[in-house]
Every structure is written in C-alpha cells, then in structure tokens.
Amino acid sequence: MGRLRKILVANRGEIALRVMRTCRELGLGTVAVYSEADRTSPHVLAADEAVPIGPAPSRESYLSIDRILDAARATGADAIHPGYGFLSENPLFALAVAEAGLVFIGPSAAAIRAMGDKTAARALAARSGVPTVPGTPGALTGAAEAREFCARHGYPVLVKAAAGGGGKGMRIVRESRELEGAVRAAASEARSAFGDERVFLEKYFEEPRHIEIQILADAHGNAVHLGERECSIQRRHQKVIEESPSVVVDGRMRQRMGETALSIARACGYVNAGTVEFLVDRERNFYFLEMNTRLQVEHPVTELRTGLDLVALQILIAGGEKLPLRQEEVTFSGHAIECRICAEDPRSNFLPSTGKIVHLRTPAGPGIRDDRGVDEGGEISVYYDPMIAKLIAWGPTRESAALRMIRALREYEVLGVKTNIALCLFVLSHPLFRAGEISTHFLQTHWNPEEMPGGEPGEPEAAAAVCALIAAGTPAPAGWGGGGRWIERRRDYLRGA
Amino acid sequence: MRTFIVSAGGIEMTVRLESDGDVTVDGKHCSVRRISATEFSVIAGERQIRVVAAAEGGAYSVIAGTYEGTLSVESERDRLLRKYGRSTASSGTRSEIHAPMPAMVIRIDVAPGDTVRRGQPLIVLEAMKMENEILSPGEGCVKEVHARAGKSVEKGELLISFQ
Numbered sequence: 001m002g003r004l005r006k007i008l009v010a011n012r013g014e015i016a017l018r019v020m021r022t023c024r025e026l027g028l029g030t031v032a033v034y035s036e037a038d039r040t041s042p043h044v045l046a047a048d049e050a051v052p053i054g055p056a057p058s059r060e061s062y063l064s065i066d067r068i069l070d071a072a073r074a075t076g077a078d079a080i081h082p083g084y085g086f087l088s089e090n091p092l093f094a095l096a097v098a099e100a101g102l103v104f105i106g107p108s109a110a111a112i113r114a115m116g117d118k119t120a121a122r123a124l125a126a127r128s129g130v131p132t133v134p135g136t137p138g139a140l141t142g143a144a145e146a147r148e149f150c151a152r153h154g155y156p157v158l159v160k161a162a163a164g165g166g167g168k169g170m171r172i173v174r175e176s177r178e179l180e181g182a183v184r185a186a187a188s189e190a191r192s193a194f195g196d197e198r199v200f201l202e203k204y205f206e207e208p209r210h211i212e213i214q215i216l217a218d219a220h221g222n223a224v225h226l227g228e229r230e231c232s233i234q235r236r237h238q239k240v241i242e243e244s245p246s247v248v249v250d251g252r253m254r255q256r257m258g259e260t261a262l263s264i265a266r267a268c269g270y271v272n273a274g275t276v277e278f279l280v281d282r283e284r285n286f287y288f289l290e291m292n293t294r295l296q297v298e299h300p301v302t303e304l305r306t307g308l309d310l311v312a313l314q315i316l317i318a319g320g321e322k323l324p325l326r327q328e329e330v331t332f333s334g335h336a337i338e339c340r341i342c343a344e345d346p347r348s349n350f351l352p353s354t355g356k357i358v359h360l361r362t363p364a365g366p367g368i369r370d371d372r373g374v375d376e377g378g379e380i381s382v383y384y385d386p387m388i389a390k391l392i393a394w395g396p397t398r399e400s401a402a403l404r405m406i407r408a409l410r411e412y413e414v415l416g417v418k419t420n421i422a423l424c425l426f427v428l429s430h431p432l433f434r435a436g437e438i439s440t441h442f443l444q445t446h447w448n449p450e451e452m453p454g455g456e457p458g459e460p461e462a463a464a465a466v467c468a469l470i471a472a473g474t475p476a477p478a479g480w481g482g483g484g485r486w487i488e489r490r491r492d493y494l495r496g497a
Numbered sequence: 498m499r500t501f502i503v504s505a506g507g508i509e510m511t512v513r514l515e516s517d518g519d520v521t522v523d524g525k526h527c528s529v530r531r532i533s534a535t536e537f538s539v540i541a542g543e544r545q546i547r548v549v550a551a552a553e554g555g556a557y558s559v560i561a562g563t564y565e566g567t568l569s570v571e572s573e574r575d576r577l578l579r580k581y582g583r584s585t586a587s588s589g590t591r592s593e594i595h596a597p598m599p600a601m602v603i604r605i606d607v608a609p610g611d612t613v614r615r616g617q618p619l620i621v622l623e624a625m626k627m628e629n630e631i632l633s634p635g636e637g638c639v640k641e642v643h644a645r646a647g648k649s650v651e652k653g654e655l656l657i658s659f660q
Contacts, residue, residue: 358551359535415535415551415558422565454506455564461510461522462539462546463561463568464503465529468512469520469537470550470557471570472499 004079004103004319005029008072009043010093011083012062013373014389015295016043019081022311031075033068035061037383042375049075056383062086065096072102079103079318081311085385088294089116105318107272107293114268115291125288128267130260133205133279133287138162139198143180146201150179153203159183161190162198169193172204207439209280210234210289211246213261214302216313219271222323224330225258226302226310232438233427235350240420240443241427242298243337244305247398247436248284257286258327264291273299273314297340297390300369304336304394335401336394339409339428343386345418347449352386353418355379363411367394367404380417388414391424398436402428422452500573505566511573581629592640594631594657596650600624605646607657611639620644620656631656 006029009016020030020043032047037056044050051071054061061067063086072080080097082088082105091109098104106112115121122132134153139162140146150157150173159182161169169190171182183199191197209232217223230246231239249257261276268291275296278286299310308330317323344350360376372389380386393408395401406428409421423443427433430446454460501512513521518529527541537548539561548561556569571579581597600622607619613633620631637659644656 359549361536361549410563413549413560415549415560416553425563455566456562458541458544459546459562459564460505460508460566461525462527462541462548463550463559463564463566464505464510464512465520465522465527465539466537466548466550466561467503467557467559467568467570468501468514469518469529469531470552471501471572472514 004315006031006075006077007079007081007105007315008033008068008075008077009047009081009083010062010068011081011086011088012038012041012043012384014371014387015083015085015297015373017046017373018371019083019311020046022309022315025309026312026315028315029077031071031077033062033071035383037379037381041378042373051075056381058086058383065090065093069096069100069102072097072100077102079105079315081105081314082294084294084297089292091116103318105272105314107270107274111268111270112293115274115293118290121290122288124267125264128263130264130288131286133203133289135202136200139200140183143183146179146183147176149201150176156204156206158202158204159186159199160202161186161194161196162200163190163194163196169199205279205281207282207441208232209246209248209438210239210277210440211249211257211280211286212275212277212292212296213257214296214299214310215258215261215265215270215274215276216310216317216323217262217265217270217272217274218317218323219320220322222326223262223265223270224323224325224327225261226306226308226330227254227332228257229296229298229301230438231298232440233433233442234440235423235443235447239298239340241337241339241424242301243335243398243401244301245332245335246280248280253284253286260286260288264288272317273310297387298338300371300390300392301336301338304369304392305332305334306330307333334394334396335398336392337398337401337405337428338390338392339405339424340387340420341389341391341412341414341424342420343380343388343414343417344420346420346423346452347418350420352382353380354382354386355417357388357414357416359413359415361411361413362389363391363408365408365411367401368392368408369394388417388419399434402434423447426452502571502573502576503568504571505568577624577629581631592637592659593655594619594634596622596644596652596654596656597629597631598622598624599650599652600629601649602644602646602656605642605644607639607642609639609641613637613639622650 007023008031009019023030030047032044032050033053034044035056053067087093091112094104095109126132136149156174159171169186171186173179173182186199187197211228211230213228214226228246228249229242229244231242233241264276275292277289279289280286343353345353356379362370369392393401393405395404409425499514503510503512510522520529527539530538535549535551539546539548546562550557550559556567603623604621615635617633618630619633622629640658640660642657
C-alpha cells in the first residue's frame with residue numbers, strides 16, 4: 001500500500017463499514033467520524049479510532065469539510081476515503097484534502113469538476129467522439145429545424161423546456177403531424193412555468209436500459225474497465241436492483257462500451273475508480289449519460305463477478321502504485337444481482353419508514369453477501385438515507401442468481417420499520433424480469449401495490465396464532481420447555497399402542 | 498381457554514388459546530413454540546412456518562413465511578363489550594331493547610309497569626361463557642318483557658319494550 005498507514009472514512013453506514021473491512025485486510029488503521037446520532041452506529045464500533053464531528057443533520061457533520069479535516073489531523077490519518085454521497089463528488093473537498101497534505105482516495109478535484117457539470121461532461125464526451133443522446137444543439141429556432149431533426153433521427157422525439165425540470169414543458173411526439181402542435185404547447189407551458197418559452201428536441205427512447213461501465217485508472221497512464229452493470233430497475237430515477245452482466249451486452253458490445261468509457265476517463269485525466277453511465281436503446285445503441293467520479297453503491301456486483309476488491313484497488317491507486325492487472329487479465333465469472341433494501345413502505349407510495357429495528361435476521365449461505373450499515377436495535381432516522389442494506393447474490397447463471405436472491409430475500413426479516421423487500425421479491429419473481437425484458441420503465445409499468453403477495457395458505461393463520469399468544473401475555477412455551485408436554489403425549493401414545 | 502379475534506387486512510380470524518402453545522385458528526389446530534422474544538415456530542398439520550412478530554403502536558408487525566402484515570388483536574370479551582356498548586348507545590332514543598348477540602337469558606330484573614332510570618340493569622344475558630348486563634339506555638316505563646329467563650334469544654330479538 002505504499003505510504004498509506006491510516007485511513008479516515010468520511011462517511012457512515014454500510015459504505016463506511018465496507019471500506020473499513022478492506023482497510024483491516026490490508027493492515028491499515030481506520031478512523032470513523034460520527035454525528036451525535038451515530039455514536040453507537042456500526043461504523044463507529046468497527047473503527048480503531050472515532051471522532052465526533054457535530055450534530056445529526058449532515059450539513060453540520062458529514063458535510064463539514066473543516067471538521068473532517070480536523071479529525072484527520074487529530075488522528076494522524078494520511079488518507080481520506082469519501083465513500084459515496086455526502087462529500088464524495090465535491091471538488092472543494094478533494095481540493096481541501098490535497099491542500100491539507102492528505103491523500104484523497106478518488107479522482108482529482110479537476111476531474112470531479114469536469115464531470116460534475118452534466119452538460120459540460122456531455123460536450124466533452126461528444127468532442128471525444130462518444131455518442132450522446134441526439135438533441136438539437138440549442139433552443140429551437142423554428143418549425144423547419146424541428147422537422148429536419150425528426151427526419152434525421154426518427155420518431156419519437158421529446159420536446160423539452162430549456163429552463164425545464166419536473167416534467168413541465170415536456171411532450172412526447174410520435175408522429176410528424178403532432179410535431180408543431182406539441183412544440184407550441186410545450187413552449188406555452190414552459191412560458192407559464194419558467195417564464196422562458198425556449199424548447200429543444202431530444203431523441204426519445206421507449207424502453208431505455210441504464211447500463212454503466214466500471215473503470216479503474218492509475219496515475220501512470222494505465223486503465224482497465226471491469227465490464228458493465230445494468231441498473232434499469234429504478235423507481236423515480238433511484239436504482240433498486242442492479243446486475244451484471246446485462247442480458248443485452250455481449251462480448252463485442254462490452255468491449256466497445258468499455259473502450260468508450262476509458263476514452264472519456266482519458267479525456268478528463270481521470271485517476272482512481274469511476275463509473276460511466278450509458279442509456280441503451282432497443283437496437284442496443286448506447287449513449288453517454290454521465291460519469292460518477294466515486295465508488296458506486298452497486299460496486300459489489302462487479303466485485304462478485306470479477307473477484308476483485310475495488311476499495312483495495314482504490315487505495316492502491318491513491319497510494320501512487322500501478323494497477324496490478326491489464327485488461328486481458330480481467331476475467332468475469334457467473335452472474336451477480338444486488339437489491340437495495342430500504343426502509344420505506346411500498347404500500348404507502350414508498351414513504352420513508354423511520355424507527356428502531358426491533359428484530360433483524362439476515363440471510364447467509366452460498367453466494368450471498370449482505371452489506372449492511374445498521375444492526376438490530378439500531379435506528380433508521382430522518383437524518384440519513386433509508387437504505388438498510390445491499391443484498392448481493394451470485395450464481396453461475398442469471399437464473400441461479402435470481403433464485404438465490406429470492407431465497408435470501410425470504411430469509412431477510414426486519415421488524416420495526418417497513419421495507420421494500422416485497423417489491424424486490426415482486427421484481428425477481430416477475431416473468432419479464434426473468435426473461436431479461438427490462439427497461440427503466442419496468443416498475444412504473446408493472447408494479448402495483450395491490451398485487452403484493454398476500455402470503456401462502458396457512459401463513460396469515462400462523463401470524464394470527466402468534467399475535468393472540470403475545471396479546472394474551474402468556475407466551476408459548478420455549479422450545480426447551482415444550483419437552484415435558486412431548487413426553488406426556490409420547491406416554492399416551494405408547495399406552496395406546 | 499381464551500379467545501381472541503385477530504384482524505389482518507380486513508380478514509378476521511378467531512383464535513382460541515387451548516394450553517401450552519396449543520392454539521386453534523378458526524377451528525384448526527396448530528402448535529406454537531417461542532424461539533426468542535420476537536421469533537416463533539408454528540406447526541399446522543405438517544407445515545412448519547417461521548413467524549416473527551413485534552408490537553407496534555397497539556398492533557403487531559408480523560412476518561410469517563412469505564406473508565407480511567400488520568395485525569390487530571381484540572379479546573372476545575373486549576369485542577362483546579365494545580359491540581354491546583355501541584348497541585346501548587345507539588338505542589338511547591328507541592323504545593325497545595333488542596338482543597345484541599345470540600345469548601341465553603339468565604335473569605330479568607324488571608317487570609311491566611316498572612319505572613327505570615338511565616343505567617339501571619334490565620336483563621342479564623350470557624354468551625360465550627360471559628355474562629352481560631344490559632342497562633337501560635334512558636328513563637321510561639316498561640311496557641312489556643318479551644324475554645324469559647332460561648330461554649335463548651337470537652341476535653336482534655326483542656327483549657323489552659317501553660311505553
């Protein structure tokens with residue numbers, strides 16, 4: 001690991017734990033930082049040293065650059081891992097860490113900045129010859145320009161407000177005769193919503209897939225890609241289920257997407273781990289969306305398929321060492337699926353569910369990994385994101401991984417907060433998911449809370465029996481105590497015989 | 498033996514606690530063993546179902562095999578008292594007393610011509626091994642007693658009418 005000895009993890013929850021686990025394996029010291037709400041959280045209990053950095057609201061703790069740097073200085077940490085979220089994609093943080101004479105385990109502030117501005121990033125991609133979602137270069141100048149764009153790229157197209165957001169001033173156009181009316185309607189809607197009637201056109205994809213490429217680049221000019229992850233199962237642009245490989249990506253497409261991702265990384269002088277996101281249409285054309293300049297939530301999917309430890313490689317690269325493998329040495333095995341288990345209620349429009357976890361049992365057994373940041377007795381609070389865990393299943397084939405995930409989801413028991421486990425089971429059991437026929441519209445098209453499984457025959461009755469026993473305050477005999485009764489019956493049985 | 502009405506998503510089940518973890522749900526027997534504070538094993542027929550449950554705001558959060566739900570529990574006694582309470586309250590202005598449930602008439606405390614106060618005991622019914630005293634919903638004069646001690650009555654049957 002070169003010169004790194006002690007690493008401060010500027011994060012909380014499962015990702016802080018995950019980073020610390022690798023540090024332990026590498027013999028590196030670990031420093032946790034924590035807010036007042038997290039004094040006894042698992043990431044604090046797992047660390048060698050722990051430093052309080054402020055009150056529960058993240059703005060005053062996990063987002064405080066000064067307090068985190070103070071903690072690093074106080075403990076003598078020589079590097080900072082930002083995890084994901086919080087300060088991980090803040091160029092000012094990367095810069096401040098470097099200026100404090102510490103190592104930032106991630107890309108340079110310049111690379112974060114270059115990719116942080118999404119339109120600038122797309123322009124950079126386009127300059128590097130990377131396909132982006134086709135669109136008019138700026139606001140529409142007239143009907144002729146709109147007709148020409150549609151003739152070149154085909155229908156459907158999307159009319160979008162230049163000042164837009166939240167779906168306002170947006171129209172899908174499927175035929176040429178709808179075009180001019182839709183542009184007028186969108187412009188007038190945009191004028192009343194944003195006081196700006198400028199609109200532009202973009203190619204619209206009916207059933208797009210979200211497929212991303214993991215890359216690693218060192219400071220010596222070496223870079224590899226680690227294949228793709230498909231993250232099409234999303235709810236309101238939040239990924240719920242990720243997998244690798246994608247059913248639509250074959251060896252040639254993987255190579256083309258990988259090389260494209262690496263060309264974007266090279267164009268912005270990228271060093272460390274990063275992810276290039278693409279939109280893929282039904283004809284398997286891919287278009288650059290954005291680059292995430294950090295470790296992704298769903299990175300374990302890639303780890304299970306490649307056998308690599310991405311955090312270990314991040315630390316190695318940040319320590320100035322060379323990538324220990326070349327592209328042809330990256331090998332893939334089997335299929336991995338990840339489910340994000342979140343404290344939210346699928347029956348009430350996915351409202352976050354806060355509270356104390358009063359019962360927790362997690363799955364184990366072959367091919368299962370549970371990256372979790374909260375234990376039984378822990379609290380899901382309003383201050384941080386409601387993810388309880390990431391459950392990852394590996395199998396030699398997609399079908400075996402799916403069956404294993406269903407088995408593991410059924411072993412997962414959480415009481416005290418509502419979870420989206422039923423939603424995950426719904427997707428994994430859906431015939432279209434199993435056939436690989438998914439898109440980012442999958443959940444909005446197919447999910448219906450009315451169709452949530454109501455249990456198999458006998459199960460509601462078993463639940464009722466237990467509730468009545470608890471309510472009666474005369475709990476059932478413990479497994480041991482039951483022995484007496486068993487002997488009595490046995491005697492009856494012998495006598496009867 | 499205690500009896501509970503358990504509601505789960507609009508479905509009601511009658512649970513009788515026999516003894517030592519022997520339970521019937523709607524007449525079907527099952528054996529329940531406690532594993533820990535929140536974990537149970539239920540065997541019904543040959544089927545073994547793992548159940549975890551925890552109290553949550555007056556109800557119970559439960560996972561039973563593939564079933565997940567929030568269940569509420571009411572003892573049969575509380576249920577009867579609640580129904581009975583409602584029936585007396587709603588009959589406050591009526592001039593007749595009807596049986597709130599199928600029951601056996603145990604005792605009649607009034608006779609025709611008696612003047613009664615609000616809250617005065619009128620008749621005692623027995624149902625499901627519990628006695629329920631029916632109180633007068635208001636002031637009035639008893640016109641006729643239709644019920645007879647020792648006889649059973651159906652739900653809704655006229656017991657006493659007032660002038």
